[in-house]
Amino acid sequence: MDDTAATAKAEQVPFLQEKRILATAGIVLALDQLTKWITVASLKVGEKVVVINGFFDFVHWRNPGAAWSILEGKSFLLAIISIFALGALIHFREHFEIGTRTGKLAMGAMIGGIIGNCIDRLAYQEVVDFLKFYVVVGGKEKVYPAFNIADMGICIGVGLMFVMAWRKTKEEEEDPKEGPA
Secondary structure, eight states, rough: OHHHHHEEEEEEEOGOOOOOHHHHHHHHHHHHHHHHHHHHHOOOTTTTTETTTTTTTEEEEEEEESGGEEEEEEEHHHHHHHHHHHHHHHHTTGGTTTTSSSHHHHHHHHHHHHHHHHHHHHSSSEEEEEEEEEETTTEEEEOOBBBOOHHHHHHHHHHHHHHHHHHHHHHHSOOOOOOOO
């Protein structure tokens, strides 16, 4: 273990004192819930507002499952899975390099996103999605599944974790530890 990792582990504090993680989670959660509230208040389910014709719409869609409607209609089960995932992230956070700014940002984004979608599952038995990106090819829309701020937080957090792990692996390959002689 290098000095940076040792320092990060030695400096680990109780979760509720992880100010940067909590602030990031709070921002993601607040933005998620605010934008979903605006969507629910402004659009009926199924309605849309074209922002950039042929590319981007605000919509009010509901997803009764997880990504791409996996486990459709199992909202309570998905909420339970989310709560366990949240607990695991918090419990095993020292394995996610949260001693770094990037690690704290990633962890906070994932936590805020998980809580945001979990609130929807418990309140509506489905998740409110409102960002729809698409292209029109041959007169037909090719649509990426609509998503929300919570989804963005989760994906950005996971992406940052992958980048950090990749960089760490690359650094270890470039600077291998000396083995027994």
